[in-house]
Amino acid sequence: MKSSRWVATAVVATVLALCTSPGAALAQLRPAAPRGAAGGGSVVNLPHVINDSVGNQWMFHQAGWMRSQGNQPVYGQSGMITISGNQPQMQNNQARLDGESGELVFDNLPLGPVTLTRRIQVDRDDGYVRYVDILRNPQGQDQTLDVQYQTNVNFGVSAAETVDDPRRKGQSLAWVAQTQGNRAVADVFAGKGSKLAPTIRYQQGNNSVMASLNVTIPGNGEVALMHLHRTSPTLQSARDWTLGLKESQLLRELPSALRRIVANFPGGQQFIGERELLRGDVFDVVELRGGDQVRGTLTDATYQLQTFYGPVELPAARVLGLINVGEFRPRQLLVTIDGEVFGGRLSRDVIPIELTSGQTTNVPLGQVARFGYRKRTGEPEEWVFDKPFVIMRAGDRVAVVPPAGPIDVITRYGKLAIDPAALAAVTFESEDHGVHEVALADGSRFAGLVVAPQFEMKLAGMSGQVVTFPSSGISRLQFLAEPPEPGESDPTLALAGGDRFVGVLAGQLKLDTAFDTLAIEAAEIRRLARPPQAVGLDVQVTLWDDTVISGQLQEALLPCTLKSGLTVTVPVALVETYEQPEPRPSAGMIERINSRVAELDADDWKQRDRAEAELVAMGTAVVPVLKSVRGAQSPEAQQRIDQVLNALSKSKKTTGGGGQAGMVEQ
Numbered sequence: 032m033k034s035s036r037w038v039a040t041a042v043v044a045t046v047l048a049l050c051t052s053p054g055a056a057l058a059q060l061r062p063a064a065p066r067g068a069a070g071g072g073s074v075v076n077l078p079h080v081i082n083d084s085v086g087n088q089w090m091f092h093q094a095g096w097m098r099s100q101g102n103q104p105v106y107g108q109s110g111m112i113t114i115s116g117n118q119p120q121m122q123n124n125q126a127r128l129d130g131e132s133g134e135l136v137f138d139n140l141p142l143g144p145v146t147l148t149r150r151i152q153v154d155r156d157d158g159y160v161r162y163v164d165i166l167r168n169p170q171g172q173d174q175t176l177d178v179q180y181q182t183n184v185n186f187g188v189s190a191a192e193t194v195d196d197p198r199r200k201g202q203s204l205a206w207v208a209q210t211q212g213n214r215a216v217a218d219v220f221a222g223k224g225s226k227l228a229p230t231i232r233y234q235q236g237n238n239s240v241m242a243s244l245n246v247t248i249p250g251n252g253e254v255a256l257m258h259l260h261r262t263s264p265t266l267q268s269a270r271d272w273t274l275g276l277k278e279s280q281l282l283r284e285l286p287s288a289l290r291r292i293v294a295n296f297p298g299g300q301q302f303i304g305e306r307e308l309l310r311g312d313v314f315d316v317v318e319l320r321g322g323d324q325v326r327g328t329l330t331d332a333t334y335q336l337q338t339f340y341g342p343v344e345l346p347a348a349r350v351l352g353l354i355n356v357g358e359f360r361p362r363q364l365l366v367t368i369d370g371e372v373f374g375g376r377l378s379r380d381v382i383p384i385e386l387t388s389g390q391t392t393n394v395p396l397g398q399v400a401r402f403g404y405r406k407r408t409g410e411p412e413e414w415v416f417d418k419p420f421v422i423m424r425a426g427d428r429v430a431v432v433p434p435a436g437p438i439d440v441i442t443r444y445g446k447l448a449i450d451p452a453a454l455a456a457v458t459f460e461s462e463d464h465g466v467h468e469v470a471l472a473d474g475s476r477f478a479g480l481v482v483a484p485q486f487e488m489k490l491a492g493m494s495g496q497v498v499t500f501p502s503s504g505i506s507r508l509q510f511l512a513e514p515p516e517p518g519e520s521d522p523t524l525a526l527a528g529g530d531r532f533v534g535v536l537a538g539q540l541k542l543d544t545a546f547d548t549l550a551i552e553a554a555e556i557r558r559l560a561r562p563p564q565a566v567g568l569d570v571q572v573t574l575w576d577d578t579v580i581s582g583q584l585q586e587a588l589l590p591c592t593l594k595s596g597l598t599v600t601v602p603v604a605l606v607e608t609y610e611q612p613e614p615r616p617s618a619g620m621i622e623r624i625n626s627r628v629a630e631l632d633a634d635d636w637k638q639r640d641r642a643e644a645e646l647v648a649m650g651t652a653v654v655p656v657l658k659s660v661r662g663a664q665s666p667e668a669q670q671r672i673d674q675v676l677n678a679l680s681k682s683k684k685t686t687g688g689g690g691q692a693g694m695v696e697q
Contacts, residue, residue, distance in 0.1 A: 072130040079126060079135060085158035087262060091126070094119040095137045095149040097160060099262065103212045107238075109182040109260050110151075110162055117143030142166075144174055145248065152284075159217075159261035161281070163289065166256070168248040175247045180220065180229075180258060183239045186212035190266055191240070193231050194273045198224035198413070203231050205273045206240045209266040217269040219259040220244065222278040222296030224413050229295070244295060255293045257281070279412065297413055304426060308352050308366055309403035317384055317394055317402040320355075325394065327386040329404060334365055338375035338427070341498035343490065345373065352403035353382075361397060364426075368407075369492075370414030372428040417512040418491065424460065424506045429498075430491035433510055440469055442479035443530075444599045453595035455514040457481060459505045470514035473594035474521065477530040522611040524591055524601065532601070534593035536609060542572060544582035551580075553589075554615040560608045568603050575614040575652050613655040624649065624656045631668040639671065646675045654679060 078090045086102030099106040112119065119140035127136045129150070137149040148165040168174050191208035205219040220229035220242040233240040248254045259276075263269035278297060282290050287307045301307055309318055314326040334345045334353075345365055354364040356374075365373045381393035382402060421429045437448035438457070449469070458468040459481070470476045483502060490496045517523050517533045524532040536553035551572060558573035568584040589601045616624065627649075630642035646653050654676060661672045 072128045072136070074125050075128055075135070077124045077126060081135070081153045081155075083153055083155040083158045087158050089153050089160055091135055091151060093121045093124060094140060095126075095135075095151060095162070097151075097260075102262065103186075103210075103214045105184050105186060105210050105212050105214050105216055105262055106260065107183045107185040109218070110149075110160070110258075111181045112142070112147070112164060113179045113181070114143045114145065114166075114176050119147050119149075139167075144168075144170070144176065150289075157261070159259050162256075162258050162260075163285065163293070164256045164258075165253055165289070165292070166246065166248055167253045168250060171250045173247055173249050175245065178244045178246050178256065180218075180242045180244075181239065182206075182216070182218050182260070184208065184210050184212075184216055186210040186238070188236060188238050191233060191235060192266075192270075194219075194270055196221070196223055196225070196228065197274065199228065202228040204228070206231050206233060206242070207263075207266055207269040207273060208233075208240070209269075210238075215263045215266045215269040217259070217261045217263060217273050218242070219261075219273055219276065220295065222257075222276070222281070223274075224278075224297045225295050226297070227295045246294060253292050255289060256295050257293055258295075303354060303364060303366055303372060306354055306401075308354070309401045310352065311403055311405040313405060314387065315384065315402070315404050317382060318400045319394070319398050320400045325384060325386065325392075327384045329402065330383045330385055330391065335378040336363065336365060336373055336375040337378065338373060338498070339425075339504065340423075340427075340500045343373055343375070343493075343496065343498065345493075347404075348407075349492075350404065352401060353399070354401045355396070355399050363396075368410055369430055370416060370428065371420075371430050372426060374423075374425055374427050415512075416509070420507075420509045421486075421488070421500055421505060422507040422509060423500070423504050425504065429500075432489040432491055434486060434488055439482040440467070440479040441482060442469075442477055442599075443605065444477075444601055446482075447479070447597065447599065449597065450595075451510060453597060454508075455511040457508040459502065459507060471533075471593065471595050471597070472511060472515065474515050474517040474523075474533040475531060475593055475595065475597075476514065477526075477532070478528065520612050521594065522609070522613075524609045525607045526601065526605045527607060528605075530605075532591050532593055532599060534591050534595075534597075534599075535611065537590045537592050537598075540572075540589075541585040542570070542580065542582040543585060544580060548585075549580065549582070552615070552617075555617060556609065557611055557614045558609065559606070561603075561606055570603065570606075575616050575620075613651070613658075615655055616652045620649075620652060621656055624653050625660065628657070628660055628664065628668065628672070631671045632665045639667070643671045643675060647678050651679050 078092045081089045083089070088100035089097055090100055091097045096111045097106065097109055098104065119142045121140060127138065129136050132152065135151040140147045145166045145168055150163040152161045154161065187210065188208045189211055191206065193203040194205040194207060196202040196204045204221040204223060204225070205217060207215060207217045209215045218240060220231065221227065227244060227246065229242040229244050231240065231242045244256060246254055246256065261272065263272055282293065282296060282301060285293070291302055291305065309316060311326065315329040317325045329347065331347050333347060334350060336343045336345065345367065349367045351366045351368055355361045356364060362374060363377050377396060380396050382396060382399055383391060383393050385391045419431050419433050421431050433451040437450055438454065440447045440449060453472050455470040455472045466478050466480050468476065469479050481502060485502055486500045487497060488500065490498060521533050522535045524534065536556060538553055540551045540553055542549045542551055555575045556572055557575055560571050562569060562571055568587060570584055571579065571581045573579050584603055587603055589603055589606065591599050591601055593599065624646065627642045627646050630638050633639050657672050657676060661669055664672065
């Protein structure tokens with residue numbers, strides 16, 4: 032089971048499947064994907080020059096790469112794109128000016144395994160160039176490609192840095208550089224909060240930078256990448272401009288069908304599935320089925336919606352907009368400020384709106400295509416799905432309070448009663464199984480069958496409203512934003528079929544070997560695996576001191592205590608490998624470790640140093656013991672324990688193993 036699968040169901044790809052009956056697919060809501068060539072406009076010869084109002088002359092050459100002139104021409108080459116060593120190919124020396132947007136367009140350029148259309152816009156007032164590169168995959172299968180962009184500046188670089196994403200720790204979104212031409216440049220390769228982040232590579236003092244984005248393009252589909260290039264007076268002003276960009280405004284300038292496929296600028300709040308959410312700027316707006324739009328102030332205080340999981344009453348202050356779905360008996364999708372989507376039928380047949388003239392009119396609901404409220408003060412820039420949600424097969428996305436009682440799941444390991452606090456997610460629509468997939472908050476994941484036919488839950492932030500979700504209609508229960516992966520020190524048990532438990536084997540194992548029957552404490556096992564040609568209960572066990580023993584277990588079941596507190600019993604026949612990075616040493620070894628720990632607080636500093644050195648020499652076997660006793664030691668001893676743990680951690684990373692680092696006899 033792949034981790035991407037846990038998130039895939041949260042993306043509401045089927046989010047608008049609310050037609051005349053719950054769960055029906057809304058094929059009519061899927062507009063055709065944009066093709067590269069929009070048609071229309073005039074043909075221009077290359078190089079083509081566009082001036083802005085701050086003194087730059089932007090010169091565009093074949094395949095869309097550009098350089099600057101005037102106002103200190105700092106850009107030597109920029110907008111250069113490469114995929115798998117391939118650059119776009121052009122057979123002529125012409126491009127097209129779009130008659131409506133004014134963009135310079137390079138249509139359908141061959142680029143390795145894809146075709147490329149480049150739409151280039153110069154913002155004349157702010158003095159920057161915006162590229163939208165549309166990559167089309169002509170194959171029937173998905174393609175994951177490394178897309179690289181390169182910029183070279185004309186002058187030497189006196190200082191340069193990447194700009195970190197303020198919304199996502201550890202990600203960079205841009206490169207800014209101060210040139211010796213007394214101007215700085217800013218190259219922006221992603222928007223704030225984007226899940227698709229660039230890897231930016233450059234060397235201080237070098238006049239070039241390269242950004243890479245790992246992009247998956249669906250079979251016979253398209254993905255768009257947007258990037259920006261600008262000159263600024265100083266390095267600080269370039270950085271400030273980058274962080275001050277309004278992604279929502281940048282996306283609003285693009286056609287709807289193109290906004291939907293931009294992968295590196297977050298636009299999740301613009302779309303519900305394939306349909307764009309309508310929002311007003313100064314006024315609320317109602318769009319009719321014929322395309323007319325009425326502006327003013329929506330006057331309803333609440334919206335009462337009858338859903339198939341119960342009646343829901345939404346305060347208007349929480350509603351962003353509505354989308355009407357279906358031709359003959361339309362249903363309504365209400366979208367909230369938290370990103371919730373409720374589907375059902377409104378209790379009234381009209382939408383009242385006070386026009387800007389002061390007159391109030393009632394628009395028949397059947398004539399409404401969609402409506403949206405103006406942006407409110409304090410409204411979040413981006414939806415954050417970091418609380419419990421129920422995602423329905425019909426597309427509803429509802430924030431809930433998790434149930435108080437346990438959730439029963441039938442598994443290959445018996446019936447498990449899972450505390451909702453230990454649960455990360457349950458995926459009811461599995462890619463690999465006809466059963467459900469369970470992810471725990473400790474990183475465990477396994478297949479099973481949820482027993483409950485329905486779930487009664489309170490709606491979050493809705494004054495205690497209670498609804499009942501039928502299990503057959505649920506796509507995913509999400510209690511954590513993203514199921515975690517095990518940590519480096521977490522013990523894991525990998526099982527046949529892709530199941531994984533994060534926890535420790537418990538009890539004592541009896542192993543029949545060729546020479547004797549050995550009693551092995553499960554806590555002292557570093558690794559347990561079934562050899563490729565294993566028969567019955569054959570296993571190979573590696574102990575804490577790297578002793579390796581093969582034999583046959585006497586018991587067919589292994590008890591495992593999970594990090595979340597759940598206990599499961601696993602058939603040996605299903606085990607692939609068990610890994611415990613920090614096994615417990617034997618009783619004799621623990622006694623020796625504790626005696627050295629006692630010397631870490633000795634009066635003689637030489638004795639303290641010797642004890643610390645001996646603990647390091649004992650290797651990683653000391654780690655779990657030191658962690659367990661650290662809190663009871665003096666400040667001096669705690670500091671020395673930390674130094675031992677740090678030294679062993681560095682040694683482990685250097686050697687790449689988890690075995691003993693120089694075990695010594697005491």
